[in-house]
Amino acid sequence: xxxxxxxxxxxxxxxxxxxxxxxxxxxxxxxxxxxxxxxxxxxxxxxxxxxxxxxxxxxxxxxxxxxxxxxxxxxxxxxxxxxxxxxxxxxxxxxxxxxxxxxxxxxxxxxxxxxxxxxxxxxxxxxxxxxxxxxxxxxxxxxxxxxxxxxxxxxxxxxxxxxxxxx
Amino acid sequence: xxxxxxxxxxxxxxxxxxxxxxxxxxxxxxxxxxxxxxxxxxxxxxxxxxxxxxxxxxxxxxxxxxxxxxxxxxxxxxxxxxxxxxxxxxxxxxxxxxxxxxxxxxxxxxxxxxxxxxxxxxxxxxxxxxxxxxxxxxxxxxxxxxxxxxxxxxxxxxxxxxxxxxx
Numbered sequence: 001x002x003x004x005x006x007x008x009x010x011x012x013x014x015x016x017x018x019x020x021x022x023x024x025x026x027x028x029x030x031x032x033x034x035x036x037x038x039x040x041x042x043x044x045x046x047x048x049x050x051x052x053x054x055x056x057x058x059x060x061x062x063x064x065x066x067x068x069x070x071x072x073x074x075x076x077x078x079x080x081x082x083x084x085x086x087x088x089x090x091x092x093x094x095x096x097x098x099x100x101x102x103x104x105x106x107x108x109x110x111x112x113x114x115x116x117x118x119x120x121x122x123x124x125x126x127x128x129x130x131x132x133x134x135x136x137x138x139x140x141x142x143x144x145x146x147x148x149x150x151x152x153x154x155x156x157x158x159x160x161x162x163x164x165x166x167x
Numbered sequence: 168x169x170x171x172x173x174x175x176x177x178x179x180x181x182x183x184x185x186x187x188x189x190x191x192x193x194x195x196x197x198x199x200x201x202x203x204x205x206x207x208x209x210x211x212x213x214x215x216x217x218x219x220x221x222x223x224x225x226x227x228x229x230x231x232x233x234x235x236x237x238x239x240x241x242x243x244x245x246x247x248x249x250x251x252x253x254x255x256x257x258x259x260x261x262x263x264x265x266x267x268x269x270x271x272x273x274x275x276x277x278x279x280x281x282x283x284x285x286x287x288x289x290x291x292x293x294x295x296x297x298x299x300x301x302x303x304x305x306x307x308x309x310x311x312x313x314x315x316x317x318x319x320x321x322x323x324x325x326x327x328x329x330x331x332x333x334x
Contacts, residue, residue, distance in 0.1 A: 036232035038239055039248070052249060060251065061232045065203035068228050072205055081206070082219060084227065086258035090309075092251065142257075 006079035007149035008121030011108050019070045019104040019127075024058060026098035032062040057095035063102070063138050064090070067129050070104040080147035082120060087142040094137045101132045109141075115164040118152035120145050173246035174316035175288030178275050186237045186271040186294075191225060193265035199229040224262035230269070230305050231257070234296050237271040247314035249287060254309040261304045268299045276308075282331040285319035287312050 026045070033042035037059035040047030048056030096102065110124035122143050129138035152160065193212070200209030204226035207214030215223030263269065277291035289310050296305035319327065 032232075036236045038236075039243060059235070061228065061235050064231070065199075065228045068226070069203045069205075076206060084259065086256070088255065088257070089253070090255070090257060091253035 004078065004080050006075070006146070008080070008111070008113075008123065008146040009149045011079075011111060011121075011123045011146060013108050013111055015108045017075060017106045017108075019074045019106055021101055021103040022066055022070060023099065023101045024062075024066060024096065026056055029056060029058045029062060029096075029098060032065070033059050037061055053095045055095070055097050057097055060092040063092065063096050063129065064140070066102060067104050067127055067138060067140070071106065071127070075106065082145040082147060084142055084144045087140050090140040091138070093139060094131065094135050096131065096137050100137075102129050102137065103131075104129045113148070113152055113156070113160055114145065115160045118157045119148055121148050122146075171245065171247050173242070173313070175247070175278070175280075175290065175313040176316045178246075178278060178288075178290045178313060180275050180278055182275045184242060184273045184275075186241045186273055188268055188270040189233055189237060190266065190268045191229075191233060191263065193223055196223060196225045196229060196263075196265060199232070200226050204228055220262045222262070222264050224264055227259040227305075230259065230263050230296065231307070233269060234271050234294055234305060234307075238273065238294070242273065247316075249312040249314060251309055251311045254307050257307040258305070260306060261298065261302050263298065263304050267304075269296050269304065270298075271296045280315070280319055280323070280327055281312065282327045285324045286315055288315050289313075 030043050033039070039059075041051035041053055041057060042048075042059045042062075045056045048054075105128050107126045107128075108123055109126055110122075112122055114120040114122055122145055124141065124143050126141050127139070128136055131137050197210050200206070206226075208218035208220055208224060209215075209226045209229075212223045215221075272295050274293045274295075275290055276293055277289075279289050281287040281289055289312060291308065291310050293308050294306070295303055298304050
């Protein structure tokens with residue numbers, strides 16, 4: 001296990017992180033699609049050319065999986081991540097074609113302590129993925145849970161629970 | 168290519184569709200995670216046991232990909248699907264563990280003609296995936312585009328464009 005660099009306190013709203021890039025081949029697209037999304041325009045070049053996409057293109061779930069790979073390898077595996085409850089506003093904005101090089105950017109937009117666990121904080125992030133032409137191909141938003149470097153004091157915990165009771 | 172059974176007109180709000188079930192093994196979980204989500208609790212049984220999940224568990228993106236597989240094999244490949252712009256309210260509600268059997272249900276909640284293309288309609292669906300204990304493990308919502316059996320008449324198209332202009 002690698003050393004933890006990022007606890008909840010290290011993830012502040014406004015921070016923009018470059019999560020690297022990845023190039024995806026036709027073979028990888030077809031391999032993913034045959035397992036998980038066997039629509040003809042994801043598994044066959046000819047069907048792709050005849051489709052509204054004009055070419056073989058990646059399953060949207062493959063694009064999400066590639067974004068996750070970059071997020072884990074370039075951020076989460078050095079963080080005190082405790083998982084994610086879900087994602088909002090997932091948008092497949094442009095098709096991803098064979099040979100495209102995808103670059104991922106994460107922006108932290110919100111941070112707050114978790115009310116029910118003094119050792120954990122929540123961070124809301126936006127992910128945007130761009131192809132080599134600068135076109136945005138993927139957008140998504142979501143919360144992640146991260147362990148705190150310093151758990152809430154009993155006083156802070158009491159205030160958080162009082163806030164929760166007011167909701 | 169299989170025969171198309173479902174055009175836009177065949178997908179009416181309130182319809183509930185059983186999209187079948189799939190059992191997922193530890194080997195499949197680790198194989199997906201090594202490619203796309205190499206967090207220790209997704210790739211290693213021991214790390215899974217020591218994690219907050221208490222066991223090796225599937226990447227949330229693997230669960231989404233399995234839901235897509237069931238959707239394609241038991242619905243989309245017999246439909247006039249033209250793709251999806253995105254997903255809302257994606258929630259990973261419970262961990263998915265090795266050997267779990269996941270059953271997928273789709274409910275159509277909204278349908279309307281696309282204003283800008285007379286040959287296409289939009290359908291909003293909710294997907295819920297349950298494990299063998301009846302616990303909901305995944306929820307998501309999203310639009311799909313489907314070709315119409317009967318394109319809008321010039322009169323209907325004019326009304327739709329007038330509606331759009333009012334927005």
